[in-house]
Amino acid sequence: MSVPENLRYTADHEWVLLEGDVATVGITDHAQEELTDIVFVELPEIGRECEEEEGVAVVESVKAASDIYAPLAGEIVGANEALEADPALVNTDPHGEGWIFKIKLSDPSQVEGLMDAAAYTAHIGG
Secondary structure, eight states: OOOOTTOEEOTTSEEEEEETTEEEEEEOHHHHHHHOSEEEEEOOOTTOEEOTTOEEEEEEESSOEEEEEOSSSEEEEEEOTHHHHOTTHHHHOTTTTTOOEEEEESOGGGGGGSBOHHHHHHHTTO
16 A cells, blocks of 8 residues: 655545645545545535535545545645546546645645654554
8 A cells, every 4th residue: 555755644534745835635545445446526616615624525436435525724726627537547546647636725834734654654554
């Protein structure tokens, strides 16, 4: 299982890549393994303002539907439309082409409150 060092993580198994004040968000390798085959991704609406831990997207697998939460407060500024045609990208490349949305953070320094790779690995029992 992959836990890239350059990302931050939430307890709900989202990963965050901060670039300036915009964070790219997806679900972790661990989460996609637990969900198994992703068959549909409901993307968030561009321009939507959201609070930390607010449900903004949904990932559906053959097993279950799971909410994807905003890791921090901000405005949705991008959504990975490639997932509409190929939701399995979340399985095949969860930390790359399988990203789900981009959020312009209200306070980018809050990303420091998320888990680093070592803490996330411990969180999932690795």
